[in-house]
Structures are given as C-alpha cells and as structure tokens.
Amino acid sequence: MSFEQRIDEYTERVQRKLDASLPSESESPELLHEAMRYAVFNGGKRIRPLLVYAAGECVGAPLDHLDAPAAAIEYIHAFSLVHDDLPAMDDDDLRRGKPTVHRQFDEATAILAADALQPLAFALLADASAVDAEIRCALVRLLAESAGSIGMTGGQAIDLDAEGRSLGPEQIEHMYALKTGALIYASVMSACLLAPDLAADRAAALDAFARSIGVAFQIKDDLLDVEGETEIIGKPAGSDEALAKSTYPAALGIEASRARCDELLAAGLARLDVFGESADSLRWLARYIVERGK
Amino acid sequence: MSFEQRIDEYTERVQRKLDASLPSESESPELLHEAMRYAVFNGGKRIRPLLVYAAGECVGAPLDHLDAPAAAIEYIHAFSLVHDDLPAMDDDDLRRGKPTVHRQFDEATAILAADALQPLAFALLADASAVDAEIRCALVRLLAESAGSIGMTGGQAIDLDAEGRSLGPEQIEHMYALKTGALIYASVMSACLLAPDLAADRAAALDAFARSIGVAFQIKDDLLDVEGETEIIGKPAGSDEALAKSTYPAALGIEASRARCDELLAAGLARLDVFGESADSLRWLARYIVERGK
Numbered sequence: 001m002s003f004e005q006r007i008d009e010y011t012e013r014v015q016r017k018l019d020a021s022l023p024s025e026s027e028s029p030e031l032l033h034e035a036m037r038y039a040v041f042n043g044g045k046r047i048r049p050l051l052v053y054a055a056g057e058c059v060g061a062p063l064d065h066l067d068a069p070a071a072a073i074e075y076i077h078a079f080s081l082v083h084d085d086l087p088a089m090d091d092d093d094l095r096r097g098k099p100t101v102h103r104q105f106d107e108a109t110a111i112l113a114a115d116a117l118q119p120l121a122f123a124l125l126a127d128a129s130a131v132d133a134e135i136r137c138a139l140v141r142l143l144a145e146s147a148g149s150i151g152m153t154g155g156q157a158i159d160l161d162a163e164g165r166s167l168g169p170e171q172i173e174h175m176y177a178l179k180t181g182a183l184i185y186a187s188v189m190s191a192c193l194l195a196p197d198l199a200a201d202r203a204a205a206l207d208a209f210a211r212s213i214g215v216a217f218q219i220k221d222d223l224l225d226v227e228g229e230t231e232i233i234g235k236p237a238g239s240d241e242a243l244a245k246s247t248y249p250a251a252l253g254i255e256a257s258r259a260r261c262d263e264l265l266a267a268g269l270a271r272l273d274v275f276g277e278s279a280d281s282l283r284w285l286a287r288y289i290v291e292r293g294k
Numbered sequence: 295m296s297f298e299q300r301i302d303e304y305t306e307r308v309q310r311k312l313d314a315s316l317p318s319e320s321e322s323p324e325l326l327h328e329a330m331r332y333a334v335f336n337g338g339k340r341i342r343p344l345l346v347y348a349a350g351e352c353v354g355a356p357l358d359h360l361d362a363p364a365a366a367i368e369y370i371h372a373f374s375l376v377h378d379d380l381p382a383m384d385d386d387d388l389r390r391g392k393p394t395v396h397r398q399f400d401e402a403t404a405i406l407a408a409d410a411l412q413p414l415a416f417a418l419l420a421d422a423s424a425v426d427a428e429i430r431c432a433l434v435r436l437l438a439e440s441a442g443s444i445g446m447t448g449g450q451a452i453d454l455d456a457e458g459r460s461l462g463p464e465q466i467e468h469m470y471a472l473k474t475g476a477l478i479y480a481s482v483m484s485a486c487l488l489a490p491d492l493a494a495d496r497a498a499a500l501d502a503f504a505r506s507i508g509v510a511f512q513i514k515d516d517l518l519d520v521e522g523e524t525e526i527i528g529k530p531a532g533s534d535e536a537l538a539k540s541t542y543p544a545a546l547g548i549e550a551s552r553a554r555c556d557e558l559l560a561a562g563l564a565r566l567d568v569f570g571e572s573a574d575s576l577r578w579l580a581r582y583i584v585e586r587g588k
Binding site for chain 1: 305317321322323325326328353373374377382383401402403405406407409410412413414416417419420421426427428430431432434435437438439441442443444445448449450451454455473506527
C-alpha cells in the first residue's frame with residue numbers, strides 16, 4: 001500500500017488521538033473547550049502528524065508510539081494559528097474559509113483556548129506510558145524547544161518585527177526555519193527519538209531533510225499566498241503582502257522562490273537515499289508539501 | 295534558622311534558576327527575550343516557588359531537585375499574568391507599579407513572550423536530569439494539568455465568562471480553585487512527587503492543605519483589591535469591581551470574605567499537624583498568604 005493510500009488511515013489515527021485527548025464540550029468550562037475543539041478541528045490537513053507517521057515508517061518506530069507526538073505537535077500548531085490570527089497579530093477573519101477563533105468566539109476566549117492547547121501537548125507526551133520515560137522527557141524537550149522563543153514563537157516574533165522592513169534572503173530563510181521549520185523538524189525528529197537504535201548518520205540525514213523541507217514549506221505557503229485565490233487557501237489572497245511582510249517572493253520574486261523551493265526539495269530528497277524504500281512516504285509528503293495547491 | 299530567614303536564600307535560588315534558563319536579551323530574537331525577562335523579573339514575591347521549597351522541607355525532597363519545578367511554576371504564573379493584563383482580558387496598564395508587558399512593548403510581543411514562557415517551563419522539568427525520568431514525566435503532567443483548561447486557564451475562562459453575572463459562593467470558590475488554586479496545588483504537590491517514599495496519608499494531607507490555601511490566596515487577593523491602595527498592590531484599586539467581576543467580597547461582603555479566608559487557613563494548617571516542625575515553613579507561608587498586605 002502506498003503512503004497516499006495510507007494517508008486516510010494516519011489522518012484518522014491522529015483525529016482519534018486529538019478527539020480522545022481534548023476535553024469534551026460538555027465538560028466545564030464548556031465555552032473554552034468548545035473553542036479549543038473549534039481551533040483543532042479546523043479542516044487542517046494534518047501535515048505535521050503525517051510527517052511523524054511517515055518518519056516513523058522510515059526509522060521503524062512502533063506505530064502506537066507515534067500517536068502522542070503526532071497529536072502533541074498538532075496542538076502546538078493549532079495554538080499558534082489562533083494567536084497568529086488575533087487582531088494584534090495578523091488580524092485575519094478567515095482561516096480555511098471559516099471564521100477564525102476570535103471571530104467565532106471572542107478575543108479573550110481565543111487567547112485562552114490557545115493557551116490551554118499548549119499544556120495539553122506536553123501532557124500527552126509525558127503521559128504516553130508505553131514509551132520509555134527518558135524518551136518521553138526527550139520528546140517534551142524537543143517539542144518545547146521547537147515551540148518556544150528559539151523555535152516557532154521566536155520565528156513569529158522575527159516575522160512581526162520585520163513588518164515594513166526588508167530582510168535579505170538569508171534572514172528570511174532563518175525566520176522560516178524557526179516559524180515553520182521548527183515544528184516540521186520536531187515532527188521528523190520525534191520519530192527518530194522513538195527509534196533509539198537509529199544510527200547517528202541516519203538521524204543526521206533526517207535532521208538535514210527536515211530542515212530543508214521546513215523552509216520549503218514556508219516558501220510554498222508564501223507562493224500560494226501570492227498566487228492563490230481566496231477559495232483555495234481559505235484566506236484573502238495577498239494578505240501577507242498587504243502587511244508589507246518580508247517574504248521570499250516579495251524579496252526575490254516568484255520565479256526565484258519557486259526555484260529555491262525546488263532546490264530545497266531536491267536537497268531534502270537526496271538525504272533520504274540511504275533509507276531506500278522505507279522513506280517512500282517521506283518522499284511523497286515532501287513532494288506534496290512543495291507541489292500542493294498547484 | 296526560621297523560614298523567614300531562609301526566604302532570601304530560596305528567593306535567590308529561584309532567581310538564579312530563572313535567570314539561567316531564560317535566554318539572554320542579547321540572543322535573537324532580542325526583543326522577544328527582553329519581553330520574556332521583563333515579564334518574569336517583575337518584582338513578584340515568588341510565592342509559588344517558596345511554596346515548592348517549603349513543601350520540599352516538609353517531605354524531605356532534595357533541595358536541588360526543587361529548583362526546576364520552582365522556576366517552571368513561576369514561568370506558568372508569569373505567562374498567565376501577561377495574558378490576563380491584555381486589552382482583550384483585564385486591560386491593565388500597571389502591574390506592581392510598572393507598565394504591563396503590552397504597555398512596555400506592544401500587544402503582539404506580549405502575546406508571544408507569554409507563549410514562549412510556557413514551553414520553557416516544561417523544558418525545565420523534562421531537562422532536570424538529576425531527577426528520575428518517571429518523576430520528571432509526572433511533574434510535567436501535574437504542571438500541564440494545573441496550567442490547562444481544567445486548571446488555571448480554565449479558571450480564567452470561567453472568571454471572564456462570569457463578568458456581569460453573579461456567581462454563588464460555591465461557584466466562586468470553584469473558579470478560585472482553578473484560576474489560583476491550581477498553581478498553588480502544583481507547587482505543593484511537585485515537592486511530594488520529588489519524595490517518592492512519602493506515605494499516602496501525608497500526601498493526602500498536603501493535597502488538602504494546598505487546596506485550602508489556594509482558595510484563601512485568591513479571596514485575599516480580592517480583599518486587597520477592594521481594600522487596597524494603588525501603591526500597595528501596584529494596580530488601580532478596585533479594578534476588578536469596575537469590571538463587575540464575580541468576586542467573593544462582591545458576593546458576600548468583606549467581613550464574610552475575611553472569615554472564609556481565616557477558616558480556610560485554619561483548615562489548611564490543621565492538615566499540617568501530622569508533620570510537626572518540618573511543616574513550620576509551610577505554616578509561615580500559609581499565614582503570610584492570608585495576612586499579607588494588612
């Protein structure tokens with residue numbers, strides 16, 4: 001069975017894990033739990049969880065050990081989207097064609113719902129009792145670093161700080177490596193932590209693969225934002241440009257951005273050669289990330 | 295040496311731990327790190343860390359094992375203050391006489407700085423390599439639950455939801471048990487987790503102590519808010535009343551609130567009898583919490 005055929009199975013796995021670990025909307029505080037579920041079940045494609053499962057195939061990690069990091073990373077991603085959409089940040093009214101959390105509820109509820117998704121992520125990792133406790137601690141550390149000030153949140157801060165200024169391509173790639181790349185990295189490397197016998201050179205290959213794909217992912221997002229139509233990406237096209245953000249397409253143009261994206265994909269794929277067929281799923285996902293929406 | 299004499303020592307311990315685990319202001323992203331440090335080094339009295347150390351004395355936990363939970367809980371507390379002060383929440387301009395984080399920086403930076411303090415807390419716990427990994431995982435779970443939607447953040451959501459409505463005393467105490475009590479509980483029970491040989495009845499006694507003191511802490515905060523002057527508590531006196539919040543003093547009056555506070559203190563102290571002199575520090579802190587600022 002190809003990965004394309006298994007995507008539904010993996011997506012269902014992570015949906016079940018998210019559903020089981022999120023408090024019910026009938027549990028107090030009901031409105032907060034409703035907002036948390038709205039934020040998580042938002043029609044997202046679950047690319048990060050899929051990366052966890054695909055990397056898990058590649059390194060031979062036990063399937064049931066992958067559910068906790070898959071869901072935990074998705075919680076961190078979901079929390080970041082809610083805060084990014086706030087009026088004080090990107091001020092977006094729509095995400096994937098639906099009202100953003102602060103539009104559907106209110107700002108305070110959106111802030112708090114996202115705040116409560118973070119600890120849920122770390123609790124899931126710490127609680128995965130089938131996994132060795134030292135590995136659970138390593139998973140917590142990896143995700144915490146990827147989510148924090150020298151990871152995703154730091155990248156977001158650099159992005160906001162750059163509004164109205166123009167960054168060079170290297171600075172933009174550094175920002176992308178943090179704001180988007182950090183969680184992509186955590187997705188792939190969590191699977192590596194769950195395969196403790198993995199050889200160091202194979203872990204290094206996946207490390208390099210994840211870093212390349214993480215940056216390509218964000219360049220592709222920006223390209224979709226420039227090229228896209230509202231109905232395809234679910235938010236008003238060109239909203240980043242309206243904020244005069246420092247993006248790769250704005251700095252280097254669409255053609256150069258596409259070329260850089262393809263280059264990063266090729267570099268990432270080359271690092272997977274050592275894994276043979278066991279990396280077919282990762283290859284499929286890497287191509288999907290760079291070619292989606294075309 | 296009495297606990298009162300040791301407070302400076304413990305306060306310095308946690309300050310050192312916070313300082314060592316917070317990224318430097320000279321590390322990128324500089325502005326974010328500056329805001330994180332501003333949020334954490336805000337003149338707070340470090341009551342939660344002091345509770346960790348005092349409970350540690352009580353149960354005989356190794357002193358150096360207490361530093362990580364002491365700092366981690368303070369990070370969660372600091373993050374919650376930054377978000378509580380935001381315009382969409384309590385809209386406070388001052389905290390302890392200084393501009394709140396969104397006033398000193400801007401809203402987006404305040405949101406992100408607080409967002410980045412959460413993972414720092416969990417990383418600290420997971421990273422405390424002197425502590426057994428199973429215990430580190432239990433500390434992560436305890437703090438995650440205390441911080442999340444059925445803990446502190448949930449209590450904050452109930453509080454906001456109650457604005458303009460009037461809750462009964464039991465509902466108010468439930469809200470207090472979450473929004474303030476949850477981190478007090480985590481402070482005391484983290485020390486218990488670090489004393490794995492602790493008898494179950496002693497853990498239960500500290501559990502009950504922590505729950506009583508947590509609610510008393512918030513009633514006392516509300517009393518200070520009603521009675522206080524701006525220069526004592528560092529924010530405009532009566533600001534909660536201005537928002538028509540459901541508070542114990544508003545629902546039951548000042549005298550009844552004082553009586554409930556004293557009753558909770560007495561109930562909490564009674565549970566410490568079994569510990570003899572080893573609980574003197576906890577007794578001192580419990581009394582301080584209820585009698586401060588008078």
